Amino acid sequence: MQYRTIIKILGQLVALFSITMVPPALVSLIYKDGGGLPFILAFVFSVIAGLIAYYPNRNEHGDLKAREGFLIVVLFWLVLGSFASLPLIFLDAPKLSMADAVFEAFSGLTTTGATVLTGIEYLPKSVLFYRQQLQWLGGMGIIVLAVAVLPMLGVGGMQLYRAETPGPVKDSKMTPRIADTAKHLWYIYVSLTLTCTLAYWVAGMNWFDAICHAFSTIAIGGFSTYDASMGHFDSPVINLICVVFLLIAAINFSLHYAAVASRSGKVYLRDPEFKAFFLIQVALIIICFAVLSSNNIYANGDETLDQAMFQAVSISTTAGFATDNFSAWPLFLPMLLIFSSFIGGCAGSTGGGMKVVRVFLLYLQGIRELNRLVHPRAIYSIKLGRKALPDKVVEAVWGFFSAYALVFVIIMISLMGTGLDNITAFSATAACLNNLGPGLGEVAAHYGDISDSAKWILTLAMVFGRLEIFTLLVLFTPTFWRG
Template sequence: MQLLVVQRILGLLLMIFSFSMAPPILVGWLYGDGAISPFMQGFLLIFVAGLLFWLPVRHIDEDMRLRDGFVVVVLFWTVLGLSGAVPLALAEELNLNFAGAVFESLSGLTTTGATVLVGIDDLPHSLLFYRQQLQWLGGMGIIVLAVAVLPMLGVGGMQLYRAETPGPMKDNKLTPRITETAKALWYIYLGLTIACAVAYFAAGMDPFDAIAHSFSTVAIGGFSTHDMSMGFFNSALIESVAVVFMLLSGINFALHYLAWRRLSAAPYSEDPESRTYFVVLLVTAAITTIYLVLTQTFGDFGSALHHGIFQAVSIGTTTGFTTADYASWPGFLPVMLLFVSFIGGCAGSTGGGMKVMRFLLLFKQGVREIKRLVHPNAVLLIKVGNTPMPEKVVDAVWGFFAIYVASFTVMMLTLMATGLDQVTAFSAVAACMNNLGPGLGDVGSNYADISDLAKWVLSFAMLLGRLEIFTLLVLLTPTFWRK
């Protein structure tokens, strides 16, 4: 372990992140909202902290090793989550303690979208913009994480494309080629954000809301500048724009890259994961709409259709925008929608959840085990498309699922020990670990009323979900720290 290398990178990271305070300061100046001070103080505190970390080790120039990479990745999200909480804790308008500020900051950076804030409509524009900006920055970080770091673990998802996808996904090492790949994907991410903002503006949002919501839509975050989320606008056209860009952002960004290079939509139809992704969301939307119509939850078919499609896509992609109080919908719908968030977006997207690729492999593995009962001596391969999956990848996915369930159970029981009921505890862990945001029960609208201990547990759940579990838990094993 090269701690000095890690310290140098951490110092640089903090100094760079301190400049993220500049856009909210500019927004506050433009709108004259008087909430600039927390960001100026935040800039000074974070920059000085980064400088103090960096100066003693500025001349260290050694290559980063695999173990160092894991530490840096975990520190990236943890330290930036804590640093991002500084202006939120300093803002008098929010009246947040440190636990609440960290929860809000991590929720933004991990693109979870769970909030402890009430009265969002009345907040200064600078604070509103900062929350949205956190999600956008987190979304960019997720793309690089998925492309350049997680494949080293063997469970990130991107390595599954090496055998069948031409182009940048052939290699999964931290090489200049991967750097160029990450850069290209960032350009696509930026292009989608600009297109989304323009579409929102054309659909009727004002410029501030259009930019703010494009940040959280493409990042699949779910933060809004209004307490009623997308329901505030009461516009089917705006909701349609959101659905389109949520769907696009939930797809593996490598496919966007290939589609752009080929100038063809073929990569989407040829990819087994994206096909499964669309089928899951289509079936979910159809069941939701039909049940809303049968139970006459809305007055007409049109309302049931657009609310059903929107909630199915928003929750299925783990975005977390809402146009209606889905937690109060009849029958099994709220729980079904929550369970769909466990599948989440595609590998290599900004979506959360376990990822469609893992769901697909778990399903195929289950089918294979049933066949083995009938043909115990048969050699049965698991294929994604026409490509056989290596057994070590299948084993890694099963290991991921087992640790996911165990971690989920421990955190849910901990929340119940703090006094939350079963529905609230289950949905809160699911919503945070899947990076979804809104839950059921007492956390259906916000997380303001839960205890500080519960906030810390759920903050850990957000990190665990966003770092694909193994990246974080590997640091907690004695093996990792042995020489």
């Protein structure tokens, strides 16, 4: 294991991450909100810590293997999440405990969107901007950015990329070089963010709110600058813009690249995961609309459709924005939407959950087993579109599902051990492991009232979810350390 090389890279990444403290400090200067000092202190602290880690190991140039890639990614999220909490720890108002600050920072960086804060609109603009910025950076994964803009790393770029990017098939690259791939991903990401910002502004948001909400929309994060989330704006047009960009961000970004490169939208229609994703979304919207209509929850059909479409897309893509208290709907719907977050977005998107392609492969595998019961000697292959998949991919998906279920159960039982009731423990585990955000019961509005021990457990759940279980779980195997 190339430990000194790993420490050097982490030092570089921490020093790079310190730059993210500058924009909030500038926002504080512009709005004169008096909240700039914590970000300046965090910037200085991060730069010094990064240099301390980097400088003694600056001449290390070991060749990174897959093992080192996994370890760097896990350490990266743990270390960066810890440094991201520094400005929140240094804040005078609100005064956050260590557990609250770390929870909020990890929630932002992992794009979970669960918050311990209330009275959000009264926070300094710099703090509001910082929370949204964390989600935007975490959405695509800062590792990918680092590989794109830090070619001087020069070691194991592909190992980092494979460990970081979500989805069951990680060997496909859009361009021959990993740095080019990362750059193309970020070009698309930034372009979508700018377009979303402009759309929000045209729809009536001020520039600050438009930028902040575009950050969390494209990242499928869920943080807002208001306690009422998107409901604050009370605008069907803004709701529709949010839904459209959430759906775009929940699609595999390599599909976006292929569509731009070929200048044809047919790329989407040929992708089986894309078709399954939209079928799920349409089904959820129809079910929510039908149930809300039959219970006369809203005044008219237009409002019912607006609310049904927004909550269905927001929860199922794991964004977690809200325009109403969906936990007060007939219990069938909140539970349905929480379970839909287990599916989440497409592989290679900024969405959370298990990813549509994995659930789709599980479904195809189930159909194959049923067919084998009828025709035991027949040979059936699982196809994704026209491509037959090797059995090792299906086995990996089953392994992922098993690990996901095990981690879920352990976290939920641990939360119940801290005193949470079963509904709260279940929904909080689902919300954090799927990087969703809002839950039910005690965590329907915010996570500020649960115990510190529960917050630490849920912070770990966020990291498990963001790294898709295996990347973190592999570190607990003896084989990993023995090789």
